Amino acid sequence: MSNVILRAETGRETGTRTSRRLRRRGMVPATLYGQGSESLSIAVSARDLRSALTTDAGLNAVINLQIGEETHTSLARQLQRHPTRGDIIHLDFLKISLTDEVEAVVAIELVGDPAAIREGGGILETIANTVTVKALVTAIPESIRADISGLGVGDTLRLSDLPTPSGVEYLDDPDQPILVVSLPAIALAEEEAEEDEEDLALVGDGDEAETEPEQDA
Numbered sequence: 046m047s048n049v050i051l052r053a054e055t056g057r058e059t060g061t062r063t064s065r066r067l068r069r070r071g072m073v074p075a076t077l078y079g080q081g082s083e084s085l086s087i088a089v090s091a092r093d094l095r096s097a098l099t100t101d102a103g104l105n106a107v108i109n110l111q112i113g114e115e116t117h118t119s120l121a122r123q124l125q126r127h128p129t130r131g132d133i134i135h136l137d138f139l140k141i142s143l144t145d146e147v148e149a150v151v152a153i154e155l156v157g158d159p160a161a162i163r164e165g166g167g168i169l170e171t172i173a174n175t176v177t178v179k180a181l182v183t184a185i186p187e188s189i190r191a192d193i194s195g196l197g198v199g200d201t202l203r204l205s206d207l208p209t210p211s212g213v214e215y216l217d218d219p220d221q222p223i224l225v226v227s228l229p230a231i232a233l234a235e236e237e238a239e240e241d242e243e244d245l246a247l248v249g250d251g252d253e254a255e256t257e258p259e260q261d262a
Contacts, residue, residue: 144182184213
């Protein structure tokens with residue numbers, strides 16, 4: 046579990062103009078809420094925020110927000126990003142207790158190459174690269190590792206096939222596909238062409254059998 050410290054300023058005014066001024070100063074407007082307390086408008090350093098969210102835990106890092114003499118344990122949530130630059134322009138901090146169960150989005154880390162890839166006859170089609178989990182704050186994994194070295198062409202890795210770390214519950218559909226091993230388009234075309242040729246050959250054999258002249262008794 047990554048645990049970082051982030052200083053926050055209070056007393057900011059809300060509104061678009063105020064937020065723009067804060068961003069020009071290198072600050073990100075934010076809101077702190079949770080655990081039955083009233084929401085609090087704050088601002089944090091954009092540079093320090095980037096550092097806090099680029100640990101191994103990513104967006105699931107436990108952040109100790111220092112506001113004056115108080116420290117609030119929190120998670121970053123509801124990030125809003127600039128549409129072109131991708132910078133965080135606003136976010137929420139959810140107050141938590143280390144004994145709380147929370148929902149989190151965790152990355153799926155694929156390990157190994159399927160036999161079909163090693164033999165040069167298949168390609169991986171990734172359908173989902175994250176999974177939603179529920180766990181104690183201290184038990185949220187940095188990633189879910191899945192060994193795919195045993196997959197062959199036509200195989201599908203589903204959520205139910207993923208390992209389940211201790212204390213973690215998956216919230217998504219167990220049948221949700223994660224990835225599929227398939228043949229390249231050119232290989233599929235060649236396979237279909239071969240099947241068509243075989244079908245034509247069978248039809249030709251049948252026609253010859255039907256047109257064979259009958260012999261007089």
